[in-house]
Amino acid sequence: MAGARQDVAHARRIVVKVGSSSLTTAAGGLDADRVDALVDVLAKHQDKEIVLVSSGAIAAGLAPLGLERRPRDLARQQAAASVGQGLLVARYTASFARYGRRVGQVLLTSDDTSRRAHYRNAYRTLDQLLAMGAVPIVNENDTVATDEIRFGDNDRLAALVAHLVRADLLILLSDVDGLYDGDPATPGTSRIAEVRGPKDLEGVSIGSAGKAGVGTGGMVTKVEAARIAAAAGIPVILTSAVHAAEALAGGPTGTHFLRTGRRSADRLLWLAHASTPRGALVLDDGAVQAVVERHSSLLPAGIAAVEGEFSAGDPVELRDGGGRAIARGLVNFDAREIPRLIGRSTRDLARELGPAYEREVVHRDDLVLLHH
Numbered sequence: 001m002a003g004a005r006q007d008v009a010h011a012r013r014i015v016v017k018v019g020s021s022s023l024t025t026a027a028g029g030l031d032a033d034r035v036d037a038l039v040d041v042l043a044k045h046q047d048k049e050i051v052l053v054s055s056g057a058i059a060a061g062l063a064p065l066g067l068e069r070r071p072r073d074l075a076r077q078q079a080a081a082s083v084g085q086g087l088l089v090a091r092y093t094a095s096f097a098r099y100g101r102r103v104g105q106v107l108l109t110s111d112d113t114s115r116r117a118h119y120r121n122a123y124r125t126l127d128q129l130l131a132m133g134a135v136p137i138v139n140e141n142d143t144v145a146t147d148e149i150r151f152g153d154n155d156r157l158a159a160l161v162a163h164l165v166r167a168d169l170l171i172l173l174s175d176v177d178g179l180y181d182g183d184p185a186t187p188g189t190s191r192i193a194e195v196r197g198p199k200d201l202e203g204v205s206i207g208s209a210g211k212a213g214v215g216t217g218g219m220v221t222k223v224e225a226a227r228i229a230a231a232a233g234i235p236v237i238l239t240s241a242v243h244a245a246e247a248l249a250g251g252p253t254g255t256h257f258l259r260t261g262r263r264s265a266d267r268l269l270w271l272a273h274a275s276t277p278r279g280a281l282v283l284d285d286g287a288v289q290a291v292v293e294r295h296s297s298l299l300p301a302g303i304a305a306v307e308g309e310f311s312a313g314d315p316v317e318l319r320d321g322g323g324r325a326i327a328r329g330l331v332n333f334d335a336r337e338i339p340r341l342i343g344r345s346t347r348d349l350a351r352e353l354g355p356a357y358e359r360e361v362v363h364r365d366d367l368v369l370l371h372h
Contacts, residue, residue, distance in 0.1 A: 007168075008235060008250040010250075011048070011169035013049040013168050013169075014049070014050050014051070015052075016050055016053070017225075018056075019154070019173065019241075020056045022175060023054070023060075024060065029059075029060065029062070029063040030084075030088065030091055035091050036098075038241060039092065039099075041244045042135070042248075051130070051135075051165055052136065052137050054088065056084070057081045057084040057088050060088050061083035061085075061087070064087070085105075085107070092137050102133070103137050104129045104134045104137065105136075106136050106138045108141055108161075122164060126161075140154060155172060155221040155224070159226070159229040159232075163228075166263070168234070171237045171244070171248065172238045174222065174238075174241070176219065176240055177191065177239050177253065177254060178193075178239055179204070180192065181205075182204075193255065195257045197260050206219045223238075226255075229257070231260050234263070235256065235258055235259050237253070239253045271328055271366070271367075276315065277316050277328060278309070278310035278314040278316060279306065279309060279314070280317040280319050281331070282304045282319050282320075282321065283302050284302055285321065287299070288321075288326060295369075296364060297362060298318065298360060298361045299360055299361065303342045304342070308335060310335045315328055316328070318362065326370060329368070330367075332362065332363065338361065
């Protein structure tokens with residue numbers, strides 16, 4: 001195990017995610033001491049490039065708006081986030097300033113990350129901030145994100161940011177010091193020190209709710225985030241915020257998820273995990289075979305039906321005749337254009353409608369298979 005954790009100790013570019021419960025008071029406001037304690041740990045590592053994915057905007061905005069608890073409706077969550085995000089970044093700015101470090105705010109929606117141009121732009125911004133010695137503070141753009149374009153929790157966002165910036169390590173900090181083989185409050189349960197793959201989690205009961213009630217994630221979202229990152233070639237340490245220093249040093253704290261896949265620089269991981277399909281294309285049997293087995297693009301001739309309303313560039317689901325989702329991709333046409341393309345060859349369409357129609361409905365470079 002010591003050898004495996006050497007990877008952690010030698011990691012140069014690190015994404016650290018911290019949950020609301022680790023930054024706020026029981027009453028729901030920002031706890032300046034807790035923020036300072038985290039910054040004390042992160043700022044000491046001048047030799048590492050750190051991206052901080054920080055929850056806490058909604059929680060920080062509750063008290064100033066006179067809200068006693070996290071609202072359930074999206075509009076009031078967005079109002080709280082709008083007030084709280086400014087407070088959160090101001091707190092980090094002041095705290096990192098004690099070490100002469102600057103911070104930069106980066107707010108993302110899943111829309112920013114599944115579209116090719118937006119994805120590249122997000123990478124360039126984060127990479128430039130790191131090159132200039134700043135600490136990017138990343139959060140979901142709660143004030144504009146709708147239910148359709150939400151990441152849903154910052155654990156998954158952190159895994160995807162780690163992939164985006166080509167991080168060497170992801171550290172997930174919460175109020176629990178690792179993954180346990182049962183409820184940590186129950187006597188006799190023990191912390192799982194290492195997860196080498198999905199088999200190590202078979203039979204493990206994973207709870208869903210956080211203790212403090214101010215966050216959206218629980219252990220389920222953290223394990224899912226660790227699985228996404230590990231599959232993208234990035235090791236993960238899951239531990240509590242009070243053990244952050246030990247985690248960064250490669251110490252034996254928390255649960256260590258070893259990488260299970262190879263690192264890739266493409267954005268298809270985003271398409272698979274961050275995008276919400278706006279509609280669906282139902283494929284005939286020949287097209288299903290071409291897409292799944294030959295990794296072909298989807299042509300109009302292979303489409304049997306279209307569902308939903310979407311625009312060119314939106315993510316859509318590709319389904320077989322039985323309604324099973326087999327892939328996800330970025331579509332090149334609006335939903336209302338597709339019915340007249342169905343079942344026809346691109347050559348015929350180009351002759352009748354013009355050269356713009358001599359192309360794929362979903363190009364294979366914009367398509368990711370969903371493995372069931």
